[in-house]
Amino acid sequence: MARRRKLYEGKAKIMYEGPEPGTIIQYFKDDATAFNNQKQGVITGKGVLNNRISEYLMTKLTEIGVPNHFIRRVNMREQLVHEVEILPVKLVVRNVAAGSLAKRFGLEEGTQLPRSIIEYYYKSDELNDPMISEEHITCFGWAATQDLDDMVTLSLRVNDFLVGLFLGVGLRLIDFKLEFGRWYNEHDEVQIVLADEISPDNCRLWDVATNEKMDKDRFRRDLGGVKEAYQEVARRLGVLPEAGPMDLKGPKAVQ
Structure with missing residues (x-):
């Protein structure tokens, strides 16, 4: 080994x-x-x-x-x-009301949102990953304004692509979490890149026909x-x- x-x-x-x-x-x-x-x-x-x-x-x-x-x-x-140098900010892209969003605003789970929403969370297990604003991110130096712009632009591109890809196999992309990092390439140029993973661990995926949950919510909610x-x-x-x-x-x- x-x-x-x-x-x-x-x-x-x-x-x-x-x-x-x-x-x-x-x-x-x-x-x-x-x-x-x-x-x-x-x-x-x-x-x-x-x-x-x-x-x-x-x-x-x-x-x-x-x-x-x-x-x-x-x-x-x-x-x-x-x-990569992981940035301490998670972006959550939401297309449909579910999880904490549904609870916070009293929405029925499964409600289609008028448009996709991007939320920011500070990566900290000790603080339970609190929701934060752009002001927090730039004020505390967690990411520069340009970094944040790049992260949002990439998140929307990823969302547009994945919504179509999953729909093609009968799955509805409800929401998902993304992490980003700074990558220093061979020319010492800095680029914001997508990092971590994309899987049912950090995506909510529902069957299009039945709304059956096909992700980690089955573990969270003891669905088996x-x-x-x-x-x-x-x-x-x-x-x-x-x-x-x-x-x-x-x-x-x-x-």
């Missing part, structure tokens, strides 16, 4: 030092969390499925000119990605069939692993 230096471990992924300078190995875990880590569980095979789904979606976004950190998939659980829902998303996208979402242990880490 290869030994790599662990750089960071989050709720759903582990980051290892990559084989070349400026690269990172992103390992997808089976761990599932909700409500700021208050609810925890393990969904066997989830990491394999999310790796394949995110690879597919990031590749499609690259094809339409959306810059992102993805380089290639290494194996069933790992991706090679560019090392979480792995089966993720498998169905992968199947519809045409990326279900041939061998099934079997376990593949990660490399041993050296500190």
Whole structure:
């Protein structure tokens, strides 16, 4: 088993030092969390499925000119990605009222919004990822005005593309979370790029015909069939692993 230096471990992924300078190995875990880590569980095979789904979606976004950190998939659980400076701001794009938006404004879940809404959240587990405004972001230096403009522009492009892509396989994109980072290319030029992952872990996806939830809400709300829902998303996208979402242990880490 290869030994790599662990750089960071989050709720759903582990980051290892990559084989070349400026690269990172992103390992997808089976761990599932909700409500700021208050609810925890393990969904066997989830990491394999999310790796394949995110690879597919990031590749499609690259094809339409959306810059992102993805380089290639290494194996069933790992991706090679560019090392980026992650910005401490999450963007949530909402197309349909669900989750916290429905609760905050007393909307019936499933209500189509007049237009897509972008919300900002500060990345902080200790503070429970509070919602923030553009004023907070620029005042505290979490991102420059131009950075924020780039993030919003990219988010809207990603949303437009993914809405159509998922609709083509019978899924309704309700909302999703995006993270961005600064990438310093070989010419030392700085570019804002999409990072993290795009999968049923951070997208709400409903079946068009039945409104059945096909995402992590099945775990959050104890609906059962979480792995089966993720498998169905992968199947519809045409990326279900041939061998099934079997376990593949990660490399041993050296500190």
